[in-house]
Amino acid sequence: MSATYWDYIRVEELTDLQAGLAQQDRELTNDEHLFIVAHQVHELWFKLVIRELESACELFNRDPVPETSLAAAARGLRRVCRIFRLATEHFSLLETMTTRDYLDFRDKLTPASGFQSAQFREIEILLGLENSQRIPLNEKVGTLDVLKTADGQTTPAWERVNERISAGISLRVALEQWLARTPIDGSRPSQGNDQERVDGFLTRFLRQHEHAIQAALGERSQSDSDRNAVQAKFQVELEQARDYLMDQNPRTRRIRAAILFIECYRELPLLAWPREILDHTLEVEQTYLIFRQRHARMVERMIGRRVGTGGSDGVDYLDRTALAYRVFPDLWKARTFLLRRDHLPSLDHGESYQFKADQG
Template sequence: MTIDYKDLVLEELNYNSYLKLPELLDLQHLRSQPHHPDEMFFIIIHQSAELWFKEVLHETTRLVESFRENTVSRALKAIKRIGAIMELQVQQIRLLGTLTPIEFSGFRGLLKPASGFQSAQFREMEFTYGLRNPFFLQFFEKLPDIRARLARIQTEPSVYDEALMCLSRAGYTVPEEILKRDYSKAHEVNERLTRTVRQIYEDPRENFHWVLLFEAMLDLDEKLMLWRKTHAVMVERTIGQKAGTGGSTGWQFLRTREDLKCFPELWDVRNMIGSDV
């Protein structure tokens, strides 16, 4: 049999072709004219953040699969990696603090009406981890597929719900109202669930892997809170308390979200351990 080489498209695999670097490095298009020297810096930080958000969502899919397969050790591996990525994100967003107010104002006006609120991946991250607020859907009115996806996620179990269902299948008491709750509603602290978490902490026996998982989940929650706090501080440092480019109240709104928690009973148990409650 002969091969018709005319039908073959041959391309040598190398570092540049595998990573699509020519395409990737051609995605930084400055709007300022003449080009402001700090706009490239601003674009690259945000593009890098979106790549890491993509990886967080990828790892979160594996995390949920691990919970559904009742593989706590694999879930622990996934959540530790996600936490490490968010730790890097905290450091990365601090880089924006190196912009002086004068430098940022040199091109900030050209960003309107673009806003970080329009980051579909970050909103998907928050919704997936249980921080759900239909308020954010308005920023995707002109992107119906994304809006529909976010609306659907609000009706599905969060990562925390998946963890609690796994915990229940492991034989621990998880209240029925938690297992069958309305996922579109905020998860309120449940005292009975906190008592189950307390039991695991105080008497894990051969199940210490659950303690390790809870601590890794708290590490992640802490990184997410630290990211939001760092973001708010960076915004105040670069633009003060002015409104955001997308029309939000900017710094003031960010401050209201700093202390949101994805895994409330894992925090609440700290109030119970060591007390007579």
């Protein structure tokens, strides 16, 4: 039997799913229909994001990570960014509904809320958000409690999220393992003097950072008092760079050194794709963050600052999550300390990062 569009895409089943709590979607206003479709479209995008993140985790959990897979991994992460951007755009479509139109059907949703989206939680977990970072719905109700029925029974949504937590797999952890093994200045963790070599790179980097600051100060034509104020700020920045890079924990130090090393020498053939991976990962977090912020602004425009159907304090809760739910702080922080090309520390073992065929 030859394939048809309607069988392959399952059009009849798909368009039969928009009735919400009614018998038929004909009973709904166009606004409520839009509201349901928008959520369903988001859930479909979330499903695809989950698949891409699972593939990325699987790859970066391998030891070694095959160099030839990095371009495909970068493409997968770029796809996640595009999905978040597109999903964020859907909020402007919802804004064609007025507050009054929404209020006409809102009460019947209570206590349902996007807060109960299990796939949204799975994405957070797969990225690497820790349970301890979560902001509860209110003093009594945690994020995962709302995935149970009113009488405390577990649901498929609750099971799905708990399985994710138990699996303990996340892009953050997988990337950290990969970064912890990344050769720095040609040195690998298996080498006896690796820590010394890593610290050597960090010390050279910090020295250059100091030179960069002196140079920046020299280029400023300001009054003495302005100059002193800026100098004090630069001094704080330098101390922050030292605290960040010379962390007490050698593994953290190595991971941060790897991020810096990859960013500094990204023109070297074997560092070009790792640098793309780091940049796309940061962009995944950036687009997810923008999704949260845009959702919050749409909500503020739609319902002001009233309590959410799920029972949170609405926009205030959403703004708090947008601020607090960061998963890759090291990738962001490294940007503060990066140096321009002519200030980079000299590279001792650049030949280790050439393609094998180039090494002769």
